[in-house]
Amino acid sequence: MDVLDIIKPENQVFCKTKLMTDTPLSYCPGCGHGTAHNLTMEVIDEMGIAEDTIGVAPVGCSVLAYDFMNIDMTQAAHGRAPAVATAISRCWPEKYVFTYQGDGDLAAIGTAETIHACNRGENIVIIFVNNGIYGMTGGQMAPTTLEGMKSSTSPYGREIATMGSPLKITELIANLPGVYYVTRQAVHTHKHARKAKKAIRKAFENIKLKKGISFVEIVSNCNSGWKMTPNDANVWMEENMFPYFQLGDIKVDGKLK
Amino acid sequence: MTEEIIIAGFGGQGVLSMGKILAYSGIMQDEEVSWMPSYGPEMRGGTANVTVILSDERISSPYLKIFDTAIILNQQSMDKFEETVKPGGFLIYDPNGITHHPTRTDIQIFQIEGNKLASEMGNKKIFNMIVLGGFLKIKPIVKLENVIEGIKKSLPERYHHLIPLNKEAIRKGMNSINPYKVEEQLQNT
Amino acid sequence: MSELKLMKGNEALAEAAIRCGADAYFGYPITPQTEVIEYLMTEQPEKRTGMVVLQAESELAAINMVYGAASTGKRVMTSSSSPGISLKLEGISYLAGAELPAVIVNVVRGGPGLGTIQPSQADYFQSVKGGGHGDYKLYVLAPSSVQEMSDFVEDAFDIAFKYRAPVLILSDGLIGQMMEKVYLKEQKERMSNEELIEKYGSWATTGKKGRERNIITSLDLQSEKMEARVHRLMKKYEQMEKEDLRYEKILCDDAEYLIVAYGSSARISQKAVELAREKGIKVGLLRPITLFPFPKKQLFELANQVKGILSVELNMGQMVEDVRLSVEFKVPVEHFGRTGGIIHTPEEILEALEQKIIK
Secondary structure: OOHHHHOOHHHOOOOOOOOEOOOOOOOOOOOOHHHHHHHHHHHHHHHOOHHHEEEEEOOOHHHHHHHHEOOEEEEOOOOOHHHHHHHHHHHOOOOEEEEEEEHHHHHHHOHHHHHHHHHHOOOOEEEEEEOOEEOOOOOEEOOOOOOOOOEOOEOOOOOHHHHOOOOOHHHHHHOOOOEEEEEEEEOOOHHHHHHHHHHHHHHHHHHHOOOOEEEEEEEOOOHHHHOOOHHHHHHHHHHHHHHHOOOEEEEEOOEEO | OEEEEEEEEEOOOOHHHHHHHHHHHHHHOOOEEEEEEOOOHHHOOOEEEEEEEEEOOOOOOOOOOOEEEEEEOOHHHHHHHHHHEEEEEEEEEOOOOOOOOOOOOOOEEEEOOHHHHHHHOOOHHHHHHHHHHHHHHHOOOOOHHHHHHHHHHHOOHHHHHHHHHHHHHHHHHHHHOEEOOHHHHHHHO | OOEEEEEEHHHHHHHHHHHOOOOEEEEOOOOOOOHHHHHHHHHOHHHHOOOEEEEOOOHHHHHHHHHHHHHOOOOEEEEEOHHHHHHHHHHHHHHHHOOOOEEEEEEEEOOOOOOOOOEOOOOHHHHHOOOOOOOOOOEEEOOOOHHHHHHHHHHHHHHHHHHOOEEEEEEEHHHHHOEEEEEEOOOOOOOOHHHHHHHHOOOOOOOOOOOOOOEEOOOOOOHHHHHHHHHHHHHHHHHHHHHOOOEEEEOOOOOOEEEEOOHHHHHHHHHHHHHHHHOOOOEEEEEEOEEEOOOHHHHHHHOOOOOEEEEEOOOOOOHHHHHHHHHOOOOOEEEEOOOOOOOOOHHHHHHHHHHHHHO
16 A cells, blocks of 8 residues: 555544644653543543533653643643642633642642542542652652662662652542542553553543542553663563563452442 | 730630630620630630620721730639739629638729639539629620620520520629728728 | 721731632731731631632742642732741742732741741841842832731732732731731622632733733843843833832921831831820821832932931831932931840830931
């Protein structure tokens, strides 16, 4: 088939969702953020809710999510996205409101906002990308950094005795009665990405049903911060991150698994 | 007319609400009013006081150091506020629990047995209305009907059945306030 | 018809928020402003007007809820007292940077630190010089009566939306806790979502129905863009100075001496002016109603007339710096104030005037 035939609309089998802008992603090659963005936007597109969706961007690598997600977005102060989303959802109960946050934002500086928005059962979606490190500021230790894992602020590896254990905030919030759906996914392979998209879809469906908080964690890589090639980072993630942050549903329809 | 009053006693004696009713009574007859309480933890069972001002004119400072009238309901307040009465002003107090009676001779002093009378009437809570009645006898700055209107405004409706009792207490207070002569007391001792 | 009531400053402010058609309030308890959220929770404005009221988990959460609601064009308010306002400053800086309208109320107590719950004006610098990080200012209204606590809520919203900027109502424990009579305005209807989208759809993040998407952010990684943003803010502040300065002159026409005071200090100073005039001393009072913008020109002109100026504040000397700058050292300017929660009396103010200015 000639190139000119291939690009004819009737021969098209896949295209980028309109809800991703043409702005080149600022993420490092191999980073999971791009896929997580894309899946979220695909879900919103497929549900036909783009005009009624308001996203809240965090501080961290995905601070510029609003440059890539082609919907109305508000950029929140570090850690405060759940509070920002709470107010938007309370003032506009018919809208689809979600936050997109990293581990430093959600599980360190924003712990209080995360827990209390979850505890109130705000009718929002939280998408939590956990790569075990502060990427934006250049690879510092995050609350989710694994034991022994090196970062620029744990150069000899995370020491539990002095730095505490990696925080499983997802399990923590799953125990709150206001939380309806909690799942942990990954996006580094097609198979994982398809599952993650289903989870994101379910989360947004829950908003429509006014079920309260839906919380989707995506365990991801940070090859720059981890100082690895993208492929090595994915292998390392499977071998080290997944055993500690186990993939799968944690709470479904308000019931713990 | 401007009347600057301090009411001081224990938290729970109805100090703040007496001030509020007085202020509301002022509003009922078109006066300018202000009500400035002491606030915070000191009120939790400790001493409470409130500055109430009624005036024909715009009230400047709601916070004052000296007063036309001090209504004093416990010893701590006596110690603190006796000296704050303007020369020629009035001090009204309930002698119940007072060990150091006022000694100033440049002001007019009155006693009202609010606690005792309230017990006799079988309702401790109307203590503050008895004292208010006493004050109004000495300083009839607001009309009784406006005080009743003030009570109506200050009390939630579920307590409106208590208005006749309050009215009775005010009258009781009006008939029960007596001058206290410092000179005579000093001579007697 | 307006309604006459005897109310605390904090309650009058809360009631005014409901009546002027505010959409939301987010707050956290702290003495001496807790009556605001208590009153709102008791009144259930959700039933009266549909106004959202929520007790947040912290002042940080509360101000960021304000940020969220404001980013969608809603009329939103929060209130706190000094230590709580310190916590909110990050969010206030974001509101200024992202150019969002919001009303923030500070019922000031003494500091620094946990300080005291008694009245103070020690947050003047924090209020008028920006407070949080970055190049910004707040439009600051300083009520000095319960009536103004009520009236200034709607005024504050009007300014906030005129400039798309956060507005601060700087009160204190005295004005918040005292009761006075207050004429409450009639209930206004809240703006419908349709009308809101029509009015603020050019910037608010309400969902991109029928338009290009909107983005609310205070981030500009390109320096030129950030500089342009700050210039835009400064233009607003210049316009505020030209169009929305407010002050009150009391007995200034024949004044030989001047007291400058705002809020509760202005009330007490007014009594001091009365006492001074009884003694035959011609004293006037200039009360800045807005602390930013500040009545610089008016002070400069009064400095041609008076022999000296006393800045009376419940702090150790903050506004006095602005007074000195305004009069360009034409006449002596001194400060008098008590702090730590102690309120100066009219007599003390008069004595300070006689000792420091009249001599």
